[in-house]
Amino acid sequence: MSHRPWWCARLALPVVPSFQTSPGTRDILPPQAGRWRAFTSQFADIVESAGYECIIPPMFEDLGVFLRLGDATDVVTKEMYDFEDKGGRRIALRPEHTAGICRSFAQHRPTTPWKVWYSGSNFRYEKAQAGRFRQFDQVGIEVLGSTDALLDVEVISLGWQFFQSLGLTNVVLMINSLGDPEDRAAYIEALREYFESHSEKLSEESRATLQRNPLRVLDSKRVQDRTIIDAAPTISQFLSEDAQVHFTKVKAGLDALGVTYSVSEGLVRGLDYYQRTVFEYVSTSLDSAQTAVGGGGRYDGLVEDLGGPATPGVGFALGIDRTLLACDSEEVFQGASPQIDAFIVDVVDGMTALRLADELRAAGFTVDRAYDGRSMKSQMKVADRSGARIAIIIGPDEAEAGNCTVRNLMTSEQSLVLQTEVVTHLASIVGERNPRRNTQ
Template sequence: MPTFQTSPGTRDIMPPDAARWRRFSDVFARTVEDAGYACIIPPMFEDLGVFRRLGEATDVVTKEMYDFEDKGGRHIALRPEQTASVCRAFAQHRPATPWKVWYSGPNFRYEKAQAGRYRQFDQVGIEVLGTDDPDIDVEVIFLGWDFYRRLGLSNITLMVNSLGDTTDRQRYVDALAAHFASRASTLSEEAQRTLEKNPLRVLDSKRDQDKAAVESAPLLKDFLSEDARSHFARVCEGLKELDVPFVVNDRLVRGLDYYRRTTFEYVSTALESAQNAVGGGGRYDGLVEEIGGPATHGIGFALGVDRTLLACDAEGVFPAPDASVDVFIVDVVDGRQARALTHDLRRLGFSADRAFDGRSMKSQMKAADRSGAKVAIIVGEDEASSGPCVVRRLDSSDQVVISRVDLVDYLGSLGLTPSTETA
């Protein structure tokens, strides 16, 4: 064993997975930027108070926070999610509304790792602040759905629900608490403990023992105000119009206290692990105000990068991008020609790699093969010092001797073109 390893719940995203991650956020950025969302990069840690508002009764706040005191005596926490940070940023900078932003980056929760759950985990997401229009709910939900589709995923189930307004929600929670309390003796120990902290979450119990009490529980939809009801109806209507398949899940309550009205979750039916929720979100109309800003409507979602990629693996879609270079230079003289050629070709916009350490031709050709290059350019004694060079196609083994001035044209005839992006 090496002296040092990654800390529990963290890991190295190694090549070629890291390239896949980058492409993942590229696809996401394109999806949401085309819909008018702008990138925001909040800090990875904030005053603990920012995250307290996620809910005093939630595990995320009570036991999973990565918090510490800094050298200035401030009580700091690594962000467990980014919605609260975005709301804080809104309250701090007061941008014009509706404010549509997207983000991507790591979050931190101190919990035990398992499949699809890490202490440092990445999310991509969007938030919209400052509008109550049900059409924005539809847009947000659609964009998440559309992104999964762009990745190539087809086994995603979208579940939606409405938690009602603050007063509806409170009336429902009270009714629910009364219902479960009357059946407390039939509930599992865990559910009884959950009941004290947050009756809503008892609905989430997966234990058989709790099934009967959950199934006979009062229904949230019976507690919705007229406003909340019509808002939700508009959202469902919009989704239908956009041909987004969804199921209304009356028990979808989500983990954070701030949700109001619309909530939704994307579940991968291709994942067999317990962590099959690949993304989720909802409306959080009171959050900005709780953080000290003006009363502001808000809605957004966060998608788990790790879990979504697991779902991609399970469906065999969205592979790591091809990392191969165009050209590999083999120089069996002294490496000077390799140095010059790779430099020149890279400046022209080709991707080029070469061997080092003056290895044998066999060794360098093996390296060329592994690089995935379309062609190898071979420089031996005969071709040294600006003479012609041998260009060998690595797929067909055809090779030609060609002068250096004709090299670029020849590469072009093979379908290799200089990249127009220059750094």
């Protein structure tokens, strides 16, 4: 029979939780979650100023919706989370928003132009790394119902304005045109012939990509491939006259708005539904594996592919994680915890604190309080840690007289105030707030 040493019983061993987050996911905790919320709110302010309305599409769809992304894309062939539900239907968690929004348009047939914005999670089974998760969040906009090149300009410029509003200065805009479907098909065939004639010089990965989708070879970052890629045919050699006119108008519109851009003929985007205008926002503050913080383009055939009427569309998506990494790199948009206006210290029975907190919150103030019957000293320590500007103190004398002591935690000044006048008095110190509800 073995006996543990007496000191083993006194060791405070760490408690290991039974469950942790799945690979490629994480908890977004305060205060970072508040930063995300502010990010989305700021995005909404900018795009709603241009007439975009919020849409909340389902998080999963019929698998067929996302197969329209292209059977040669990595998203479809490698990264989709799909399964058969209990009704025998093939379902997929959305890997992106555009296809689901186009399905929604085809189903509901709203009036055009239909301008919507979104914020939400997508899911892709890919290698987790900095700024890239298997569950990742994006904000974005989609416009359906117009082929006007100046609408492309509006979409691109709204993304640009948002990055500027965050304070980012190291984001560059890359644009290109993939032409019409016929132009793209001819270009893909020319790329296939070119790369096959140089396949012995390509990396093994690019040779495999060539069999699936020659366009994706252009994305290779391998040094071995770059010389071959740099000498490859360019899409501009295959653009129809209409596509050239459209792209020229896009560039002229961006010039008119003072939006700086570079034309990158190697920019093709990762999904097969794009045609004509494509673009990416690239952060020069991040390493080469995570430079793109957002992108989009025109997809004039996607609604029709999903069973709807022939309807042109254009939009973009911005990655929240990557954009916030860029903000961290440039030390902008750092976010802050909510400012507590007042902390209520009640050493009687807590009922007065309960009532006053409710009244002050209804009047628009941010108010916290302590629980568990703590002492005055303990509650004041909590008030100091909360960052509150004001402490509202209720002791036995104040409770009996219907008063409270209002102490400015920044200056230590204090005054005795009737509880019925505390809303007005607090407003005189921290400023008026917008009421959260009607208390009449």
